[in-house]
Amino acid sequence: MSSTSPEPSPQAPSNGQWYPPEWPERIRALTRGELTPVTPRRAATVMLLRDGDTPGAGPEVHMLRRRASMAFAGGAYAYPGGSVDPRDEGEVGWAGPSPAEWARLLGTDRAVAQSLVCAAVRETFEEAGVLLAGPDGGSVVADTTGDDWERDRAALVDRDQSLAEFLARRQLVLRADLLRPWTRWITPEFESRRFDTWFFVAALPAGQRTRNASTEADRTVWTRPGRAAEGYDRGELLMMPPTIATLRQIQPYGSAAEVLAGAEGRDLTPVLARARLEGDEVVLTWPGHDEFTKRIDHHD
Numbered sequence: 474m475s476s477t478s479p480e481p482s483p484q485a486p487s488n489g490q491w492y493p494p495e496w497p498e499r500i501r502a503l504t505r506g507e508l509t510p511v512t513p514r515r516a517a518t519v520m521l522l523r524d525g526d527t528p529g530a531g532p533e534v535h536m537l538r539r540r541a542s543m544a545f546a547g548g549a550y551a552y553p554g555g556s557v558d559p560r561d562e563g564e565v566g567w568a569g570p571s572p573a574e575w576a577r578l579l580g581t582d583r584a585v586a587q588s589l590v591c592a593a594v595r596e597t598f599e600e601a602g603v604l605l606a607g608p609d610g611g612s613v614v615a616d617t618t619g620d621d622w623e624r625d626r627a628a629l630v631d632r633d634q635s636l637a638e639f640l641a642r643r644q645l646v647l648r649a650d651l652l653r654p655w656t657r658w659i660t661p662e663f664e665s666r667r668f669d670t671w672f673f674v675a676a677l678p679a680g681q682r683t684r685n686a687s688t689e690a691d692r693t694v695w696t697r698p699g700r701a702a703e704g705y706d707r708g709e710l711l712m713m714p715p716t717i718a719t720l721r722q723i724q725p726y727g728s729a730a731e732v733l734a735g736a737e738g739r740d741l742t743p744v745l746a747r748a749r750l751e752g753d754e755v756v757l758t759w760p761g762h763d764e765f766t767k768r769i770d771h772h773d
Contacts, residue, residue, distance in 0.1 A: 479536065479550060479694045479701055479710055489705035490765060491549050491713045497769045499663040500748045500755045513659055513667035515585065517592035518554025520655065520719060521601060522729035523677040523695065531697055532729040534720070535601060535683050538692040549711045550701065553600035554593075554670065558635060561591035565637040568610030569650030578654055579671060580741060593673045594647050595636045599629055601693070602684040605652065605675060606645045613648060615680035651675050653736035656722070658715040661746035661757075669743070672719055674736055676729040698724040714765045715744070 502508040521535040536550045562584040570578075572587035579586050598604045598617070607613040617626075625643075628634045640647060652673045660667040677683070685693040698720040704710035705717050712720075726732045746759045757767040 479538070479692075479696055479704055489708055489710050489712050489717065491711055492767065493664075496663065496757075497755060499665070500757065500769070501750075503663045504748060504750050504755065508663060510662035511665060511667045513669040515557045515589065515592075516555060516668040516670040517557065517589045517596060518552045518670055518672050519593050519597045519652070520552050520672065520674045520723065520732075521597060521603060521677055521683065522674060522723075522732055524728050525697070529727060531699070531724070531727055532732060533695045533697055534701070534723065535677070536694055536696060536701065537600065537685065538694075549713055549716070551713065551716055552672075553597050555596040555599070556668070557588040557592040558595070558632065559588070560635040560637065561588040561595070563635075563637060565591060566606075566640045566646035568607075568646040568648055571649075575649065578741075589671050590649050590652060590673075591636050591647065593652055593671075593675075595629055597675070599626060602626070603677060603681050604645075605648050605678065606640060607648055608645060610646065610648070610650070613651070613678040613681075614645065615678075617681060618684075651678070653733050654741060655736050655739060656715070656719060657741045657743045659743045659745045661748070663748060670715070671741070672715065674723070674732050676733060714746075714759055714762060718744075718762055718765075 499508060503510070522532045525533050534552075536552060538550050539548060565587070572583045572590070575586035575590055576583045579589065581589070594605045602617055604614050604617045625634075625639055629636065629639060636647070652675050655672045655674050657669070657671050659669045683693060683695070701710060702717060702720050702724060705712050705720075723732050726735060744759055744761060746757060748755055748757050753770055755769040757769065759765045
């Protein structure tokens with residue numbers, strides 16, 4: 474279970490912060506009142522964790538590298554995740570904290586909370602082959618490999634079946650107790666593709682193993698948060714601000730269980746980038762995260 478060093482991202486900048494070339498002009502258009510922000514889509518992403526072989530070395534996190542051809546964050550390292558499916562607001566086999574309890578944790582209504590937890594579980598299966606579900610509230614599926622599981626996974630990706638239908642046919646229940654909420658980030662108003670994303674943490678279930686199941690990724694890796702952060706700092710690994718921010722947040726923990734325990738009571742106030750004009754310069758900031766501040770002059 475040793476960790477692997479992520480390979481450098483294609484065309485990584487002098488530092489690892491993802492920064493699309495079209496942003497400066499879009500920021501200026503927004504500050505001039507010429508750009509109408511796109512309504513963000515609700516989404517969920519999961520930091521999947523496991524303990525490595527070296528005691529006290531801390532947990533490893535599962536990451537995927539988005540294909541360079543992707544329109545959004547191509548070449549960047551990220552976690553499994555994606556948009557909610559409206560069908561997940563309906564009845565679904567469920568074990569653990571109720572949707573009402575999740576609504577209190579997330580600061581949303583019951584239907585939204587349920588859809589976010591379902592999206593977290595579904596996307597982890599779709600993109601990593603890991604299923605946070607079991608026959609009952611005290612067990613978890615031990616093996617999700619094989620052609621029959623792959624057909625089910627593909628049907629979920631293609632939206633040919635809902636998560637609820639998939640679980641019901643296999644007589645499984647979603648294990649909501651295996652997830653913990655960690656943070657929430659909203660894509661900046663000047664970005665053309667926007668997501669209101671809740672980040673969750675979860676431990677890799679015993680017996681299951683990850684694989685690169687996503688067509689959106691060209692590589693997946695288990696790595697220690699500190700090692701990935703060092704690659705970002707050297708400019709070798711491209712990441713969006715929430716990815717490197719969460720890596721730094723989980724880096725001090727000694728085990729996957731400690732990370733899950735550390736999720737208790739975390740502030741889920743959404744982080745949203747702000748842009749303002751200072752003379753000819755655009756100043757871009759992420760509240761509470763000074764390392765991502767950018768100053769763009771009129772020549773950029």
